[in-house]
Amino acid sequence: MYSIGGVSSRIYKERLQAEGMGTNDNAVKFLTQDYEELKRECLESGKLFEDPCFPAVPQSLGFKELAPHSSKTQGVQWIRPTVSVAEAPPNGDCWLLAAIASLTLNDRLLHRVVPHGQSFTDEYAGIFHFQFWQFGEWVDVVIDDRLPVKEKELMFVHSAEGNEFWSALLEKAYAKLNGSYEALSGGSTTEGFEDFTGGVAEMYELRQAPKDLHRIIAKALERGSLLGCSIDITSAFDMEAVTFKKLVKGHAYSVTGLREVNFRGSRERLIRIRNPWGQVEWTGAWSDNSSEWNGIDPAEREEMNNHMEDGEFWMPFQEFKRQFSRLEICNLTPDALSEDSLNFWNTIKFNGTWRRGSTAGGCRNNPNTFWINPQYKITLLEEDDDPEDDEVACSFLVALMQKDRRRYRKQGQDMHTIGFALYEVGGQSVHLKKDFFLRHSSCARSETFINLREVSTRLKLPPGEYLVVPSTFEPGKEADFVLRVFTEKHSDLKKTNKTLTAHIFFFFKISYPQEEVAEEDMEDSFKKLFAQLSGEDMEISVHELRTILNRVVGKRKDVKTDGFSLESCRCMVSLMDKDGSARLGIVEFQILWNKIRKWLGIFRQFDLDKSGTMSSYEMRLAVESAGFKLNNKLHQVIVARYSDGDTIDFDNFVCCLVKLEAMFRSFRELDKEGSGVAELNVSEVGRFLPSVNLYFSKCWNVKLVMC
Numbered sequence: 001m002y003s004i005g006g007v008s009s010r011i012y013k014e015r016l017q018a019e020g021m022g023t024n025d026n027a028v029k030f031l032t033q034d035y036e037e038l039k040r041e042c043l044e045s046g047k048l049f050e051d052p053c054f055p056a057v058p059q060s061l062g063f064k065e066l067a068p069h070s071s072k073t074q075g076v077q078w079i080r081p082t083v084s085v086a087e088a089p090p091n092g093d094c095w096l097l098a099a100i101a102s103l104t105l106n107d108r109l110l111h112r113v114v115p116h117g118q119s120f121t122d123e124y125a126g127i128f129h130f131q132f133w134q135f136g137e138w139v140d141v142v143i144d145d146r147l148p149v150k151e152k153e154l155m156f157v158h159s160a161e162g163n164e165f166w167s168a169l170l171e172k173a174y175a176k177l178n179g180s181y182e183a184l185s186g187g188s189t190t191e192g193f194e195d196f197t198g199g200v201a202e203m204y205e206l207r208q209a210p211k212d213l214h215r216i217i218a219k220a221l222e223r224g225s226l227l228g229c230s231i232d233i234t235s236a237f238d239m240e241a242v243t244f245k246k247l248v249k250g251h252a253y254s255v256t257g258l259r260e261v262n263f264r265g266s267r268e269r270l271i272r273i274r275n276p277w278g279q280v281e282w283t284g285a286w287s288d289n290s291s292e293w294n295g296i297d298p299a300e301r302e303e304m305n306n307h308m309e310d311g312e313f314w315m316p317f318q319e320f321k322r323q324f325s326r327l328e329i330c331n332l333t334p335d336a337l338s339e340d341s342l343n344f345w346n347t348i349k350f351n352g353t354w355r356r357g358s359t360a361g362g363c364r365n366n367p368n369t370f371w372i373n374p375q376y377k378i379t380l381l382e383e384d385d386d387p388e389d390d391e392v393a394c395s396f397l398v399a400l401m402q403k404d405r406r407r408y409r410k411q412g413q414d415m416h417t418i419g420f421a422l423y424e425v426g427g428q429s430v431h432l433k434k435d436f437f438l439r440h441s442s443c444a445r446s447e448t449f450i451n452l453r454e455v456s457t458r459l460k461l462p463p464g465e466y467l468v469v470p471s472t473f474e475p476g477k478e479a480d481f482v483l484r485v486f487t488e489k490h491s492d493l494k495k496t497n498k499t500l501t502a503h504i505f506f507f508f509k510i511s512y513p514q515e516e517v518a519e520e521d522m523e524d525s526f527k528k529l530f531a532q533l534s535g536e537d538m539e540i541s542v543h544e545l546r547t548i549l550n551r552v553v554g555k556r557k558d559v560k561t562d563g564f565s566l567e568s569c570r571c572m573v574s575l576m577d578k579d580g581s582a583r584l585g586i587v588e589f590q591i592l593w594n595k596i597r598k599w600l601g602i603f604r605q606f607d608l609d610k611s612g613t614m615s616s617y618e619m620r621l622a623v624e625s626a627g628f629k630l631n632n633k634l635h636q637v638i639v640a641r642y643s644d645g646d647t648i649d650f651d652n653f654v655c656c657l658v659k660l661e662a663m664f665r666s667f668r669e670l671d672k673e674g675s676g677v678a679e680l681n682v683s684e685v686g687r688f689l690p691s692v693n694l695y696f697s698k699c700w701n702v703k704l705v706m707c
Contacts, residue, residue: 022137024112024198030177033142035129048080048126051144054176061148061155062182063410076155078146080126081165096174096184097157098252099192100167101276102226105254109226109332113196114166130173133198135403135482136349141173148181156181178406189228189252191453193330197226200347200399200486202456204327206320214269214317216329216458218258223345225331227255229273232325245284247323252276255327256312259304264295271320275311286314331397331486345397345486350376352632353480354472357616357646358639359632362475363449364421364442369617371434373471374632377425380463382489394463397486398422399456400446400470402479406453417473418481419449422459425467431631432467433621449473476646530586539583545569549596549651558604559650560612568655575662596654602626603653613647622653628660 022028029035031053042049054060056078058068066073103110118128129142147168148155157171174195175181190201204213206229220227231243233250241249257272270286286292293301304314315323333347352374354360361369380394398420405415421442425432443466446455470483533548534540540548546569553561576588584592606622607614614622616639623630623638630638638660642652 024131024133024138027131027138027140030139030141035127035140035142038142039123039125039127042125042127043123049144050126050146051142051176054143054172056144056146056148060175060180062180064182066180066182075150077149079149080145081120081147081169095187095189096171096192097167098189098228098230099196100157100170101252102189102193102228102254103196104276105256105274106224106226109197114170120165128169128173130170132174132177132195134177134195135401135480136351138198139177141177143169143173143176145169147172179410183406183409188328188452189230190328190330193226193228193328194401194454197330197332199225199330199332200345200397200456200484201328201330201454202397202458204329206324206327209321209327213321213327214258217255217271217327220329220331221255221258223331225329227330228328229253229255229320229324230326230328231323242280243323245323246280246282248275248280253324257314258317259314261296261300261304263292269317270314271317272308272312272314273320274309274313279311281311282313282315284319285316288313345488348378348485348487350483351480352376352470352483353636354478355636355639356476356478357643358619358636360476360478361471361617362477363419363471363473364437365473366475367434367438369475370469370471371432371437372617372620373469375431376468376470376483377429378422378466378468378485380461380466380487380489383463384460384488391460392462393460395458395460395488397456397458397484398446398468399454399484399486400481401454401484402481404480415451415453416477416479417449417451418470419446419455419473420468420470420483421445422461423467423469424461425465427465430629431620526590527586530589534586534589537583539581539585540589541583542566542569542573545573545584553650558610558612559600559607561649561651564651564654568651568658571655571658571662575658575665595657599626599654599657600650603650611647613649614653616643616646616648619643619648623657623660626657628657628664 033053038049050056058066058073058076061068061073061076062070064070103113113131115129115131126145127142128145129140131138131140133139145165147165154168156175157167171181171184175184178184188203190203193199193201204210204216206213210216217227230252231247231249233241243249254274254276255271256274259270259272260267261270262268273282275281281288284290288305293305331345333345352359354373359372359374361372364370378396380396382394383392384395400418400420402416402418405413408414422444423432423437423440424443444457444459444461446457449455468483468485470481472479530540531538533544535544543566546564546566549564549569550561553559554563572592573582573584576584576592578588579585602622602625603614605625606618608618609615619639620630620635623635638656639648642648642656644652648656
């Protein structure tokens with residue numbers, strides 16, 4: 001039985017997204033749990049919620065250091081916040097703490113993550129929910145409020161206030177989303193920034209800061225971006241150590257303002273910093289009550305200090321670059337900004353995959369396979385309008401994020417080493433081949449390949465068309481990813497395969513003419529051979545075709561094969577059988593025989609090491625040589641279906657081409673308008689689906705019309 005479930009589910013998801021599903025206002029329900037419905041059931045039953053999807057058991061804590069029966073999980077109890085726990089210093093993964101601290105500075109952003117209407121008193125039912133951005137969509141995560149406690153202290157994130165539990169509950173929801181608490185160990189503040197806002201983050205080492213860093217910060221503040229800074233520690237003893245001028249090492253600060261003042265006849269650039277805990281403040285130049293404030297206009301001094309929060313202070317910009325080690329900026333998408341925001345980034349997003357043998361080509365160090373990576377074209381249309389910058393260029397951010405890698409830690413996997421390169425291209429819109437990359441150098445690239453969840457780089461290039469090639473460092477590494485491009489001005493991003501002049505949902509096209517053969521033109525030797533092979537009925541059955549092909553191919557030393565299966569031979573007969581007899585006459589067999597001979601030549605051409613098998617990396621070029629141009633989606637499908645690891649033998653290669661041609665013919669008959677969409681009524685479904693392999697059906701644009 002054939003299925004088009006893959007198609008229908010994809011189209012259904014696209015329809016939901018078009019209707020707003022996945023936005024913060026209409027988040028996807030994680031594991032299909034509905035907060036409102038579950039809460040209502042608890043209130044009606046009078047029972048507190050116990051989450052079956054993330055139960056209060058050791059497996060929810062972790063899998064290695066926090067595995068069941070490990071020393072760190074001995075004596076752990078799961079307690080609801082209504083039970084008293086001891087006060088303790090702020091604790092937890094520092095990257096997550098820093099992100100949560102920055103989130104609390106913006107009520108609008110905070111309540112996108114922590115929805116309103118939740119309480120430990122009004123209609124309390126032991127159930128809470130939080131929303132996180134995950135790889136392009138917002139997800140609503142339901143939890144119960146049983147928190148892991150050891151020796152009367154919360155094990156993970158908690159604040160200095162013993163009765164404040166929101167950060168611990170938020171962390172539990174985040175742990176559920178990633179599989180366990182231990183999956184959250186090790187990370188960067190930018191990861192939390194992004195999952196709490198849907199923005200894109202960038203990081204600057206202040207020792208090597210760009211000359212226009214002040215302009216970057218000013219624009220980020222104008223756009224409502226989140227900015228954090230910190231001082232590196234050299235050892236565990238440095239953590240929370242206080243410097244001579246009262247800055248805390250290893251502590252997450254927030255940047256809240258930038259200002260130039262007229263100080264004693266010259267311009268002085270100042271930056272405003274906030275310590276989220278509000279306990280220790282800078283005591284150097286321009287600190288509270290310092291003598292520098294007497295050197296500026298009193299009205300300006302009053303304006304700058306009038307609405308300062310506790311823990312907030314000004315300091316010289318140059319001193320900021322000397323004292324702090326790192327600046328992190330999370331640029332927000334327009335939906336996260338207030339309605340009166342005039343400045344924002346334009347955002348373009350694409351989802352992609354790296355699959356071994358088809359789209360996982362590795363970095364530029366692998367010239368034979370680099371070209372098979374997914375390719376995306378950016379069109380930069382408008383240059384910046386910064387009056388301080390004379391360069392005619394377009395500013396933009398490219399961010400490459402690998403998906404769901406934390407969830408794979410339990411299986412012993414972790415982050416891949418990833419990066420990207422950009423190439424200047426003309427009007428080319430097809431998937432570029434190896435020769436292009438051998439002849440052209442990249443015009444820009446990520447600063448490094450690194451094993452972080454996301455690699456992002458700020459770039460400036462002249463208006464034009466550019467190709468982005470995201471990749472893992474080594475070939476053959478499999479992962480899903482999301483590629484985002486943030487531009488200051490209008491731009492366009494396309495996946496190169498989408499621009500093919502194909503007629504079938506842009507998945508492939510056939511470029512060679514259909515072969516016609518007349519019996520009177522056949523050579524006598526072939527007619528004699530056919531008579532010997534076909535027997536008295538002068539027709540070749542499926543079983544006879546299988547015997548013939550396996551006998552012929554089995555004698556060849558230059559190809560390897562496991563032999564043609566009956567299913568494969570049925571496909572060939574079905575492809576060539578014009579009279580519905582399920583047998584091949586002499587003309588039909590001649591056409592098939594010519595095809596197989598042609599495909600054998602192509603197979604040998606792309607068997608580069610003369611091993612008798614073809615590398616799956618060469619499959620795209622071989623199939624294209626046979627007349628089919630595939631995009632990444634369909635290419636991944638056929639490699640997964642027909643390859644054995646990294647190689648494809650001859651019989652599977654032939655079967656693949658037969659299936660492609662059969663699908664093309666069937667679809668062309670049904671796509672009467674040539675629109676690329678086939679509308680099938682019930683009577684046509686049975687005729688079309690047998691020619692569509694289950695694997696291929698997921699790539700097909702089919703609309704069922706009940707009539």
